[in-house]
Amino acid sequence: MSLFQKHQPVLSKAMEALHARTFYAAFPEHPAPAVYGETADADGQAKFKNYLNKKFEELKQTNAEVWGGQEESPYLQEPLKILYPLFAVSSLIDNSKKAFHQWRKISAQDRAGILMESLERVKKRFFEIAYATMHTTGQGYMMAFQASGPHAADRALEAIAAGFEELNRFPSATLWDKPMGKFNIQLNKEWRAVPKGISLVIGCSTFPTWNSVTGIYGSLITGNSVIVKPHPGAILPIAIFVAEIQNVLTENNLDPNSCQLAVDTFDKMITKELAEHPDVKLIDYTGNSIFGSYLEALSGKTVFTEKTGVNSVILDSVEDVDKVAANLAFSVNLYSGQMCTAPQNFYIPADGINSPTGKISFDDFAQKFATQINGLVDNPKAGPFVLGAIQNKKTSERVVESEKIQGKVILKSRSFENPMFKNARVATPIVIEVDSSKKEIFGKELFGPIALLIKTKDTNESIALAKEMAIAHGAISCAAYTTSASVHEKIADEMALAATPVSFNLTGGIYMNQNAAFSDFHVTGGNPAGNASFTNPEYVTKRFTWVGHREPVKA
């Protein structure tokens, strides 16, 4: 049985799911022993520890120039001292070019089989990836497991399914038979899905697998060779993915350089040299807007970006204000606001929020929100695990800086104790009241646990500001609370024009931060927060070109 045959049932389900957009997941999201094995967690932790202080030797790439690596654990505030092979850009490109001409000739079915097999291998390593993710990104255990493991694998599968669908969208050959009256002109026509070439996938420090696997698998399924350039602070999680892809390639007598890992260090970054190389045709990027916009402007490249945005919450009217405050408090606490989907700007009318029990004043809501944040932070069984640690020192500094913002500090950021990691770099959300005239303050992304409560004239101003911010600065998510059907439609329509998806009236165990594979398009591509969307058809069609040849049928 070929790898394609082995994985075809799941691929078929995934392709159906792409269109149905109802719930679908191929990889179980809970790290339950019943699913993953009784010793899976302990084994994974042990494997992670075993990586520390030594060379990562799982890659099939040969002839490293030197070994290096500068990852640091936000929980320990100590270097991991894992060394990866470093390569010259020229040799990465040469290897990729060579592998490209082999990989592009593999059938779409065989590519799908190989890539899906690699995901099955990775599934066995979800726990070590989880610990690797914790100790590079600062995510809590549960998020680290889910986001870097099953959710990332589902997003990768989604890209494989989308690519496979597009590669089969048009016939590989057909007879074109044109009646001309007394005779027919007959042409044999054929169409080839021609991959663009070398694909560079640039990772980020907070979601090293989730944000990279779509580009990696999207480019590979469509026949491109891939160079994965991880963030120098978050390498190990994606290194394990790449190692498994290389394992399956090698086992199938294929050049492992179809997917290379291109590690660099903070003192000698190779991203620009790779991106500007004329042989690099595709670039996937997650990170800050300045570098993302630089990449988008490179000529002769097809570039897919997820940059930054200013996410809004529009508070108009609620059924149960405490449930609303609790839900939003969780959203800002989750991974200490370090998600691209975390809310930043909360628009609240000056005369308060409507509710069945009357108006809830701005100040009352602010207080309830602060109380809910504190309640979660101070719950020792939840707080440390929900908030995790701060990936980057600059984020901690930004939180401290933000106290100086012109406005009223409603809740100060503070520290808390993580029972497992005494030395963790932590910060709870700061909540600041800002006037709606102060666009210079809230009209930019303040990455990290920073929430701004913005007092507006009314909901119309709230909507107008949320829309304006999304159009001017980008937005990946938006939450809105309203019990009015007309306000609901107004928000839905106005935010749609700003290419921003809205989560309405979320309470309970579902949050605006969450985006599910096979259902939620992640980033729309329609505002400055990014030009690509996981995983719409364009996300894969732009990775290859349809070329049709034709020839008369022989008489």
Added chain:
Amino acid sequence: MSLFQKHQPVLSKAMEALHARTFYAAFPEHPAPAVYGETADADGQAKFKNYLNKKFEELKQTNAEVWGGQEESPYLQEPLKILYPLFAVSSLIDNSKKAFHQWRKISAQDRAGILMESLERVKKRFFEIAYATMHTTGQGYMMAFQASGPHAADRALEAIAAGFEELNRFPSATLWDKPMGKFNIQLNKEWRAVPKGISLVIGCSTFPTWNSVTGIYGSLITGNSVIVKPHPGAILPIAIFVAEIQNVLTENNLDPNSCQLAVDTFDKMITKELAEHPDVKLIDYTGNSIFGSYLEALSGKTVFTEKTGVNSVILDSVEDVDKVAANLAFSVNLYSGQMCTAPQNFYIPADGINSPTGKISFDDFAQKFATQINGLVDNPKAGPFVLGAIQNKKTSERVVESEKIQGKVILKSRSFENPMFKNARVATPIVIEVDSSKKEIFGKELFGPIALLIKTKDTNESIALAKEMAIAHGAISCAAYTTSASVHEKIADEMALAATPVSFNLTGGIYMNQNAAFSDFHVTGGNPAGNASFTNPEYVTKRFTWVGHREPVKA
């Protein structure tokens, strides 16, 4: 019966044809009286003559600033003196913005019905459009009828069908039902295909409808409002399309400004002002590479271009050299080489072309080719009608200039008599032998009836040069003649990597210049000849953004 219901059978067939890519045409390509009516031709000619020397008053656009128009007939070398309403850019934009918010809210079905109805109306005007096309572009009668009438309408229908398919690709609403163990999280989700805004379609002087209707209909079906900026030398053909779209809009109580005509004059072009306007989000363009590349680099716009290219013919081995020479002679004579798909560079091995009767030397082929060109030109029943007239004086000058090219002139360009138009601006193809080392000569587009026979070392060099030219300068078409299966595959593979479709071994009544709707992707988008393709999925998906909203199911 709604317009959608009326046109649904044809739309369904068109959507099937998009995928089957076998022969399909909704509009009969022959101007046969049995199809279009006994008096259709004479009536169309009379209507065209009736446009001359007066105002074109069919548009529903009001408050023209002034009336103007500078079209000239290449057949008469006299101005047509048709005056069109001219508008300030600001009022075009204001009108378009207003119309956008009405048009975007019309359902995809209603939009499809309205647009298909407009094509049915245009069908009744194919003959006047044909004469309008002849007397603006210089095309012969048959090409003018086919390219501007039925073939353009088929391409427009293709764009409607592709857009309609994409708009219905994902459900407008679904229930997302996620099992969480003891309970399920249920979200109502909905997806909106949000149009990008104002779409600017910039026409060209040689194919004023064929190259513009895909962008017009592609943008309209996806909910954008459109401003059509025709080339100031070729307005009337597309003005008739726009008038019919406006008629159907008005009859359906919709703002006709959803599709405006924005005429300008050579002395006061408004293209840049329109293109750079921040409210213009989509740009379709056909024309020279310098302006096309300027448009592609505009930030904040989605740009679809068809620019220029260097089309190649690779001659390796033939079954019947005379048939080959005849076919290629027709391709360079057709509309005097003014098609974007016309061949320019003919690569012939120095030691000749293989054939069943032995090698055909370079010089022998050159002579046969020249003889076939002359034979067609000098056939009074065919030549004048196939060659038509030269649209632009600069093209005539370029042909004269090309005599000075460093090479051997095999056939001089000359004049010929058009029996119907004594004053027509004409030029027959010039054929020049050029050495394969002279890339500075053949490494650029020489628009018009200019054919270069390039002596190469062997077929491998021919292929390498054709590929190099396509990658460096773009290519829209390529012809290859080979009887060897391995050479065939090598050409197919190498030219595919250069994103160039190859027509193999064409003889008889089918030519490399021709691209059929619903089957041939026109321009691949994968080389510098253009970044867009008629009509692949991207051609329509890039005109709107998928935005998904969600909300918990009420308990």
